[in-house]
Amino acid sequence: MASTRDDAAAISADLAELRRAIHREPEIGLDLPRTQAKVLSALGGLPLEITCGQALSSVTAVLRGGRPGQTVLLRGDMDALPVTEHARLPYASQTEGTMHACGHDLHTAMLAGAAKLLAARQAELAGNVIFMFQPGEEGCGGAKKMIDEGVLDAAGPRPVAAFGLHVVSSTLPAGVFTSRAGTMMAAADTLEVTVRGRGGHAAQPHHAADPIPVACELVTALQTMVTRQFDIFDPVVLTVGLFRAGTADNVIPDEARFAATVRTFSPAARRRARDASLRLVRDITAAHGLSVHAEFVDGYPVTVNNADETAFAQQTVTDLFGTGGFVPAPSPMTGAEDFSYVLEQVPGAFVMLGACPPGSDPATAPFNHSAEAVFDDGVLADGAALYAELALRRLAAAAL
Numbered sequence: 001m002a003s004t005r006d007d008a009a010a011i012s013a014d015l016a017e018l019r020r021a022i023h024r025e026p027e028i029g030l031d032l033p034r035t036q037a038k039v040l041s042a043l044g045g046l047p048l049e050i051t052c053g054q055a056l057s058s059v060t061a062v063l064r065g066g067r068p069g070q071t072v073l074l075r076g077d078m079d080a081l082p083v084t085e086h087a088r089l090p091y092a093s094q095t096e097g098t099m100h101a102c103g104h105d106l107h108t109a110m111l112a113g114a115a116k117l118l119a120a121r122q123a124e125l126a127g128n129v130i131f132m133f134q135p136g137e138e139g140c141g142g143a144k145k146m147i148d149e150g151v152l153d154a155a156g157p158r159p160v161a162a163f164g165l166h167v168v169s170s171t172l173p174a175g176v177f178t179s180r181a182g183t184m185m186a187a188a189d190t191l192e193v194t195v196r197g198r199g200g201h202a203a204q205p206h207h208a209a210d211p212i213p214v215a216c217e218l219v220t221a222l223q224t225m226v227t228r229q230f231d232i233f234d235p236v237v238l239t240v241g242l243f244r245a246g247t248a249d250n251v252i253p254d255e256a257r258f259a260a261t262v263r264t265f266s267p268a269a270r271r272r273a274r275d276a277s278l279r280l281v282r283d284i285t286a287a288h289g290l291s292v293h294a295e296f297v298d299g300y301p302v303t304v305n306n307a308d309e310t311a312f313a314q315q316t317v318t319d320l321f322g323t324g325g326f327v328p329a330p331s332p333m334t335g336a337e338d339f340s341y342v343l344e345q346v347p348g349a350f351v352m353l354g355a356c357p358p359g360s361d362p363a364t365a366p367f368n369h370s371a372e373a374v375f376d377d378g379v380l381a382d383g384a385a386l387y388a389e390l391a392l393r394r395l396a397a398a399a400l
């Protein structure tokens with residue numbers, strides 16, 4: 001039998017066509033009916049058990065192997081971003097204000113390709129594969145919703161391992177994979193603060209309770225908190241990206257509001273960041289005799305790769321693509337991923353794949369989420385082959 005790489009190369013034109021069709025018609029959030037239809041059509045005729053989501057337009061497909069065994073889950077996300085595409089491509093977005101700027105169109109096509117490759121190997125497959133086509137990664141927590149709707153139980157027994165792939169339009173050369181054991185990506189939470197004072201004339205501040213200097217003090221105190229209360233080797237990034245107060249220079253407003261993104265790299269640091277920031281905000285405001293409403297809004301958890309599954313994924317990459325095909329990630333990424341919800345329940349690995357187009361320098365090419373970001377179709381076959389081999393080999397290992 002030909003290798004999965006050869007078989008993947010043979011369908012690479014189909015994968016590019018599917019990817020470009022999805023790219024042309026990007027959809028945002030949890031409801032992606034046109035993308036879902038394209039996935040269902042790509043999976044048509046394959047020996048899969050397919051269910052569609054209720055609360056979101058997900059597609060869960062189960063392939064049952066010809067031999068008994070365990071279950072492995074492969075995940076690809078499908079949603080786009082509210083960005084207007086600037087890159088001039090023949091398959092550019094036809095929807096103003098919506099763009100596949102994070103490369104999820106490639107993930108969808110690669111996962112559909114893996115389903116095709118594995119279906120052709122159904123007889124030798126020792127167990128089941130769950131294909132998780134997921135909407136709403138960009139901020140909507142689609143992975144959590146799919147778990148709530150039973151994706152982890154789709155084949156019966158829970159998966160013994162789960163793998164996700166993500167392309168990057170810069171940083172890595174095209175076709176090179178990277179990952180790391182332990183923390184792969186940050187948790188991203190939001191601290192929302194409203195300092196409540198009492199408005200008045202700006203020339204008579206002692207007759208008012210001015211929330212602006214107190215809110216400003218909170219912003220700097222939070223930075224001091226980060227550097228004095230947290231281990232630099234288990235870091236915290238806290239950035240106030242929104243600050244609003246006031247209407248005129250001679251009016252003291254009633255309140256001042258700000259919000260910060262809080263990135264942490266361990267569940268313990270995440271809990272401490274929540275407790276410490278809320279305490280600091282509350283106590284400094286009280287010291288000035290004002291009141292505050294503060295909330296720590298949970299975003300995505302820390303994405304933690306299982307050490308054994310990461311080593312297995314690295315081995316699979318180097319077997320398929322040579323030792324140059326894998327570069328260990330020296331540090332976690334400060335972005336966040338809702339595949340973290342899957343990895344909280346199933347040991348697995350999240351693996352990045354360079355998709356920088358030919359002629360661009362990975363060091364300077366526009367990064368994911370940029371209106372200029374371009375992802376190269378040339379990596380689709382490699383991504384599909386890796387997904388397929390991860391499932392094949394992991395199930396074979398579990399069957400021993």
Ligand SMILES: [Zn+2]
Nearest residue numbers: 102138368369
């Ligand atoms: Zn993204």
Ligand SMILES: [Zn+2]
Nearest residue numbers: 102104137166
């Ligand atoms: Zn993404």
